[in-house]
Amino acid sequence: MMSATPPSMQLWPLLAIFASFVRAQDRETFYEQLWIEPFQDGKLLAQFEFLTVLKDVPRRPDTLSIEDSCKFSIEKYSVTELHLSLNAGKWNYKTWGVPLVPSVASGAELWAWMGHTHNETTEAIDARWHGLTNALAGLFCASLGSMDARRTITPEVAFRPEGDLPRGASNAHSPLLSLTSPIDYPHSLRYAAMPSENVCTENLTPFVKLLPCKAHAGIASLLNPHRLFDADWHGMSITVRWLENTGIELRLGFGAIMDPVRLSEDSMHWSFQSLFGRGLHKSCLIASKSKVLVGMGPTSEGSALLPYGHKLLKMSDTRSLAVYDVSHSECPYSSPVFLMASPVPGSRQRRVPVVAFASDPRSTGPVSPQLPITVRRVLTGAEQTHGGLLLSITNEGNTEFTTAWLETMPWFIQFFLHTLELRVDGQKRDDLLSRLTFIPPRDDLRRASMLEAILSVPPHSTLQVTVSFRKAFILYTEHPPDAHRGWDLPAAVITPLCAEADSKTMELTHRYGLGLVDTCGTRLYTSTLLVDLATPDFSMPYNVIIMTSTVVALFFGSIFNLLTRKFVIVRVGNPRSVYRTTIALMKSEQLRVAYLGPQGTYSHQAAAAAFKNAPATFLSCKTISHTFEAVCEDRVEFSCIPLENSLHGSVIETLDLLRVDRPLERAVSITSEFTIGIEHCLIACRGVRIEEITRVLSHEQALGQCHDFLSTHLPNVAQVRTASTASAAEHLLELSEKGDSLARCSAAICSRICVDMHKELELVQNGIQDGESKETTHRLARLWLTSTSVNFTRFIILSKIPLPAQIRLPTLQRALLRCILPPVNKSNVSNPTVTLSSIIRSIPSDIQVLRVDRRPSLCKTPFHDCAFLEVVCQPPLSAGDHGPDTISQLWRDKVATGAKDVNSQVHGGDLPCCRILGAW
Structure with missing residues (x-):
């Protein structure tokens, strides 16, 4: 007789994963949030969260707006609740506290509650579990299909449902549902872990595709795999559950522990640009709420928050939370906005933030309250046939602590249960073990073993649990690649239990909205272990394969390069500087930019705005001369110095530096300019x-x-x-x-x-500042600038190499020429500017002179002047079929030709008086 299908086999939340956020009109709501929290060790937590809620979901899946393939997956595997996590690194509970997402064990972890009928066999449930793991493996490009009976267990205490398990309803069309009262249908738990699974870009790509705006808009646009997978710890999680009063909830999360000191080269300043390599330019219009949360400790000396948050939540006496609402269409966070105030220990930088947020990480607490217990697990013994496991739990609290301990071991690790001992301060304490569940492994079926116990830890003491085991011999075909490395054992799961918990409070709870974790029921994970087994000698075939592959790769690579490489001539100033800058760009390292300091000057603001689209670190210099010399001496790749002000005229010190001739290895040129409004x-x-x-x-x-x-x-x-x-x-x-x-x-x-x-x-x-203060709009350097003043300053960017393409400053078709004028003598005393006039007349007609500055030259002859001519292309070169790089090269060639004409016409070419300082 055909068995009836329970409602739990008809609705469940796996639909949300495979539906890829298909819009469900008014019943579906999407939220996104980014939580940034500094830790005591100077590192930062960046926790991305994307939540989709399907409200008032009917119990018939055919009424949902999903694809046919998704309906098939839902009905086939009958998943009521699902939790998947992929992590890399080790979570530091002592420094970072309890994580926002409990599942932080290294590798892959999957557990799910699946509904079934009363007469469905365990083998049938295992078959659906096997189908679920393979479906998820294909969706997220992970090796989850290996989570078979060798790694799967069914815990009794740990991994309680976080959502609501549905109840059945009467159904006259089914013999099993024909009762007049609701029926509770059973659910089975399956749990598996793979500590050796790696998380990388191929897992993040399908993760991003599940988001409604992908990575094109909203907070998801900050998901830069180059930065996220370079973090000290990173992990992604997928949670699907059903809440009776809410509906189906799909939660996608990605967390990373970032090190701003390492990312910004010994600086605690951090920003969207330095952390993620990109800014938040536009919001996701589909999101109902889109927020950025920044945790803040006590206000320290020299700290600032710019721009200020839209809301400030007081979390405690020493901690607050700045909330930024970025749900509007135009986000003002495309440029760096958050900077740390505290310097690196031993650094000479002052505790001064710039343009942004500054917070002292040493004064902020962890994300959530720390548990009073510390867990440590190690292997004992050096033999290849036998070993031991030592679990140490330290209770630093004032009351007895009760917790569940779960161990999942592969079939070749066989515990000797009679050797299980509990000791406190060297004294045997078997009374601290209140419950023990042990499912031994089966060698014939290669099934995993499970050890689950309820332990009590006295206050201010350390409980040590030891157990011995035997390492079984396995077939040579069962060894993994690189067998001599050993086998990775999954992390132990420690689940603290409430003293007076009922069935509801025993479930794991997590308040994601404010990042608060209920310590009763929170899971803790130990580090993974590496066990050494008796291993055959695989070295000979591996050595042959590796050597052959290496020879083939070297031969093929050399021949392929010779056939495909194109050799071109590149003009360089200083080869060493160009080489270092090119390598830095290839490795996506931060460029070094010097500015007139200290932090907070207009020069710093101009440099930060000009290089906002490129990874850059900034060097503060005391004077304009020091800023100029920094790029000449190759201490930085670029320098940003002021050239002129709209009210006070040219900056004399800058012109004096530009009039000096320098050797080839120290020569620099103007590569671009940037104009900002000045408000004193x-x-x-x-x-x-x-x-x-x-x-x-x-x-x-x-x-x-x-x-x-x-x-x-x-x-x-x-x-x-x-x-x-x-x-x-x-x-x-x-x-x-x-x-x-x-x-x-x-x-x-x-x-x-x-x-x-x-x-x-x-x-x-x-x-x-001088001038009338009103809202004005100026078109300076082909850039529209809006300010409440008429005061502007132009800054020039000096370098030995061209600007990188990602900086994206426009080609203005301007150039600055330096001309040496003869002194006033009897031949030109009646008209001292005759030489300057002749130089201007010698300039080609399609190059127009905008402004002229004069400074004394450095020669010994008195009144020997040096003139600076700023010219512009008139009419401008049209883009047409040319790209920006082609336009820049055409303009530089035109300026070079014009300077050559001036030198030949004024002095006959014998004494070049006109030199190009830059064309941009």
Whole structure:
């Protein structure tokens, strides 16, 4: 007689995985969230979470909007609840606390609750489990099909259902469902682990395809496999469950422990760009909620948060949570927004953040409360036939701790149960074992063994559990590749139990929304173990295979390179610098960019904005000259220095550096430019009023740009020049820390961000630069700039090599020429500019002169000037069929031809007076 199919075999949540987020109109809701949490050791947790909820799901699967193939998978395997995790690395419970997702064991882990009828045999359930593992293996490109009877067990205490197991309902069409009252249909648990399974890009690709916006928009766009799989620990999880009052819930998660110090070369500053190699440019319109959560510890000196979160949640007295709502269509987080304030131990960097978030990782706690127990598991014995297992559980709490211990062993590890001993402080304590379930292995069927026990650990003591086992001999065909390495044993599962828990509270609970974990029922995993078996000598055939493969690979690779490689001539400035930069780009390492420091200057802001699309680390320099020399000496690949200001004119120090001729190995050129709006602020120590100010500190350019304000409001103050605007703010901070009386009568002119960086300083007056303050839009350097001021500064980018393609700065078709002018003498005393005029007339007609600057030359002859001519292509070269790189090369060739014409017409070619400083 044909058996009836229970409702649990008709609905279950495996549909959500295979349906690939097919939209279910009003019944389906999608949420996405990124949690960033700093740890005590300076590392960061980046936990991605994507949640889909199918509300009010009917009990007939044919009414759901899913594909036919998905319906077939659902009905065939009858999965009620499913949990799959793929992890790499070892989770540090002591430093990182309890994880947001409990399943953090190395390798692959799969457990599922499957509904069945009362008369269905265990063999039939195992057959459906085998089909489920193969289906998941094909979907996620993993070796899950190997989770057969050799690795599968059915625990009794661990892995309780996290959702609701459905109840049956009356059904007149089925003999088994014809009762008038609801029927509870049984469910079976299957659990398997593969510690040797690796997680890589081929697993992430199908994972991303399940998301509605893929990796094109929303938080999922930050899933960069190059950065995620380079983390200290990373793992992905898939959870499907049914909640009676909610519906079917599909939760996709990806977590990674990032090391900002390693990613940014000895700097604790971190950002979306440095962590994930990309920014958050646009939101996923399908998501109902899209949030970024940033955990914050106590506010430390020199910390700042820019931009500020849309909401600040107070988690405890020492911990808060900044919430960013990125569900709108235009996200402002494409540029770096989060930076750490604390330096690396031994580093010379100051505790000063820039443009972004700063938090002291040493003052933040773990993601969730730490458990009072510590678990350690090791193998004992050195023989190849026998060994022992030692489990050590330390209870640091004040009360007795009850926990479930689960061991899953392959068939060749055979426990001797009579050797099981429990000891506390060297004393035998068998009374601490309240329940023991042992299923021995079966050599004929190669089935795994299971050992599950309920243990009690006294307070402030260490419980040691030991058991001996025998290593069985296996066939030579059963050995894995690299057999001499040994076998990986799955991690032991420790499940803390509540003292007065009922059937509901015994289930594992996890509040993902705020990252809080209920310690009662949370699973802990020990490290995996490596066991050594008696192994035949496989070395000879392996050595032959490896040697033959190596010879074939070397021969084929050499011949293939000779047949396919194309040799071209490349113009280089300094070969060593070009080589190092090329290798850095090939390895996706961060470029080094120098700027006029310290952190917080306009130069730093311009450099960060210009290189926002490329992995870069920034070097602070004290002066413009030091910034210039950094790129000349190959300490950095690029330098960003100011060229001119719209109010105060050209930067004299920059022009003086550009007029010097340098040897080939130190020669640099202008590769691009970047323009930003300038808004100066007057800041002082807290409590200082504007009437008390007698000294104003800032850079020469900033003092000149605020001349009107100083003349009107502070006419009698002393103006003190500093190396930069940010250094003026630091000088105020040093005066305040020393208790100097000058701190009460001094102020500084700098950017607004310096106030957020230094909590001891406060804003006195904002927008003090000259010019009318109103909303204006300017088209400078072919870039539309919107600002509340008419004050702008142009910055040039110096380098020995071209800009990388990922920086994507536009080709402006501009160039800067340096021309040496003769001194004024009797022949040209009536017209001192005759030589300059002749140079301008010699320039081709399709190149227009925009501006001219003059500086004394460095020769011994008096009044021997050096002129700087900035030119632009007129009319601009049209893109047409050419790409940006072709347009850049055409413009550089046109400038080179024009300079050659000038030299030949003015001096007959004997004395080149015109030199190209850069064409961009």
